[in-house]
Amino acid sequence: MVLIDCFLMLLLAYGFGFLYYGLYRNLSARVHGRFGPSLAQSFFDSVKLFVKEQSTTFGWMFYAGPIIMATGAVLNVLFIPFINHGDSLQGLSSSANLIVVLYLMVLGPLGNALGVGSNGNPFGVMGITRGLTRLIALELPFYLAVIGVMIDAGSADFSAIFEAQSQEMNLLKHPLLFMAAFISFLGFMGKSPFDVVGAPQEVYSGPATEFSGKFFALLLSQSAMFSFAKLLLMVNLFLGGADDLGDLVLKTFVLFVAATFIGSVYARFSTIQSVEFLMRIPTLLGIVGLALL
Numbered sequence: 001m002v003l004i005d006c007f008l009m010l011l012l013a014y015g016f017g018f019l020y021y022g023l024y025r026n027l028s029a030r031v032h033g034r035f036g037p038s039l040a041q042s043f044f045d046s047v048k049l050f051v052k053e054q055s056t057t058f059g060w061m062f063y064a065g066p067i068i069m070a071t072g073a074v075l076n077v078l079f080i081p082f083i084n085h086g087d088s089l090q091g092l093s094s095s096a097n098l099i100v101v102l103y104l105m106v107l108g109p110l111g112n113a114l115g116v117g118s119n120g121n122p123f124g125v126m127g128i129t130r131g132l133t134r135l136i137a138l139e140l141p142f143y144l145a146v147i148g149v150m151i152d153a154g155s156a157d158f159s160a161i162f163e164a165q166s167q168e169m170n171l172l173k174h175p176l177l178f179m180a181a182f183i184s185f186l187g188f189m190g191k192s193p194f195d196v197v198g199a200p201q202e203v204y205s206g207p208a209t210e211f212s213g214k215f216f217a218l219l220l221s222q223s224a225m226f227s228f229a230k231l232l233l234m235v236n237l238f239l240g241g242a243d244d245l246g247d248l249v250l251k252t253f254v255l256f257v258a259a260t261f262i263g264s265v266y267a268r269f270s271t272i273q274s275v276e277f278l279m280r281i282p283t284l285l286g287i288v289g290l291a292l293l
Contacts, residue, residue, distance in 0.1 A: 002092070005087075005090060006078055006091050008088075009089055009091045010074065010225070012089075013224075013228045014221065017223075018046070018224045019039060020228065020231075020252075020253075022036075022041060022043070023039060023256070023257075023260070027257065027260045027261065028263070031264040031265065042220070045220070046224075049216050050217040051214075052213040052217075058118050061114055061117075062118045063115070063215060065111045065113075065115015066115055066211070066218045066219050068111030069111035069115075069219065069222050069226075070111075070221065071107060072106075072108045072222075073108065073222040073225040073226035073229065074222075076104050077091070077229045079091065079093055079095075079100060079101050080093060080158075080233055080236065081241070082242065083243070083244065083245070083248065084240070085162070089245070093158055098146065098157070108222070108226055109131060112131065113132060130271045134194065134196060134271060134274050134278075136275075137274065138187040138194070138278060139184070140286075141181070141183065141283045142181050142188070144283065144286030144289070144290060145174075145178070146181070147290065148289055148290050148293055149237050152173070152174065152293060158236060161236065169239050169240035170237060170240075174238075174292075176286070176288055176292065177285075177289035177290075180283070180285040180289060181234065181237065181282075181286075182234070183278070183281065183282040184278065185230065187274070187278070191259050191262065192263040192264070192265075192266045193266040193269040193277075194269060194278070195263070196271050231252040235255065
């Protein structure tokens with residue numbers, strides 16, 4: 001049944017999202033010569049926060065922001081197929097296409113801006129300003145790469161995109177488009193050198209500064225699920241999708257580890273540096289990749 005399938009997809013996204021986040025904390029710590037927490041610590045923190053009370057309040061929009069963000073994360077998980085064939089782990093993907101998924105990805109930044117903008121905390125506002133400024137530069141090369149994928153497949157449907165990669169995945173067919181999308185993907189995942197939104201040395205906790213209790217737990221949960229949805233999207237667009245659950249875990253793991261190591265090695269760009277770099281290098285790669293189709 002569709003409801004059971006959707007529940008399993010959300011459960012897997014929740015579990016793998018927190019597992020990968022724990023892995024990120026450990027890998028980045030080891031790269032910098034430290035020891036990180038246990039892999040499950042982030043999951044335990046979110047569960048603990050769900051039973052705690054919110055310590056501050058700034059009106060109904062302050063609470064609506066995390067709910068909007070969580071709605072976007074859940075819908076993205078349900079509209080992106082986990083497996084490229086069969087009836088299992090498909091969720092609601094037959095009712096949407098790639099354009100709908102890209103549209104829903106904007107709900108996260110929108111909910112963040114609405115919620116944080118209502119509390120007036122300067123650290124939160126600074127993080128939101130940085131995030132929205134960077135978002136435009138992130139989307140341009142990523143959308144160029146996605147347009148190339150849709151042109152190659154002749155459709156925005158995931159089934160057509162999978163079919164176009166039946167002989168050779170887009171990573172090998174269109175490496176320039178993949179490089180453009182992957183650089184933007186680093187920013188979407190909050191990895192260096194594009195992690196200016198919540199840079200702790202500069203803006204404390206950024207947009208999440210005033211959140212606590214169950215709403216902070218909701219932010220952590222949606223972030224974990226949304227991160228896994230972005231991994232799914234990259235796998236489906238450029239790595240030929242997944243033939244089964246094991247293949248999905250392998251491909252998302254490799255992609256995640258690559259992004260984590262790059263983010264652990266490179267220093268953070270400033271907001272202006274991020275925008276200038278994204279508007280030049282990956283955008284140019286995307287344009288050239290489109291011209292070579």
